[in-house]
Amino acid sequence: MWALDVQNDWNYIGNLVDIFRRNSADIYYVELVALQEIRLQRHITENRLQHKASKRNLEWSTALLLNEDKNYRLVSNDGEITFENYMKIDNSNLAPGAVAIMIKDKFSL
Numbered sequence: 001m002w003a004l005d006v007q008n009d010w011n012y013i014g015n016l017v018d019i020f021r022r023n024s025a026d027i028y029y030v031e032l033v034a035l036q037e038i039r040l041q042r043h044i045t046e047n048r049l050q051h052k053a054s055k056r057n058l059e060w061s062t063a064l065l066l067n068e069d070k071n072y073r074l075v076s077n078d079g080e081i082t083f084e085n086y087m088k089i090d091n092s093n094l095a096p097g098a099v100a101i102m103i104k105d106k107f108s109l
Contacts, residue, residue, distance in 0.1 A: 003072035004080070028107050029086040033075050038092050039065065
């Protein structure tokens with residue numbers, strides 16, 4: 001999660017990027033966007049619960065998701081993110097494999 005309306009989050013991303021740049025890593029940014037109702041549905045899937053222990057307390061993790069949506073801007077505005085190697089994908093109606101192919105194709109990976 002990146003609170004785009006919080007400067008400290010921008011600073012945090014910048015610090016992470018600096019770590020990778022210092023080590024000559026290639027950096028790619030992919031912003032995945034989906035409607036809240038879809039994210040809530042995904043939030044309780046067996047796969048998510050199996051692989052993300054922090055999501056298993058459904059009452060707490062659902063409240064956190066709703067609170068973050070209410071209190072922060074989590075989707076970038078058009079043109080706001082100008083990083084090289086950036087793409088934004090609305091994956092509301094896309095299978096994970098299709099999204100992976102889009103990313104692979106965009107960045108020639």
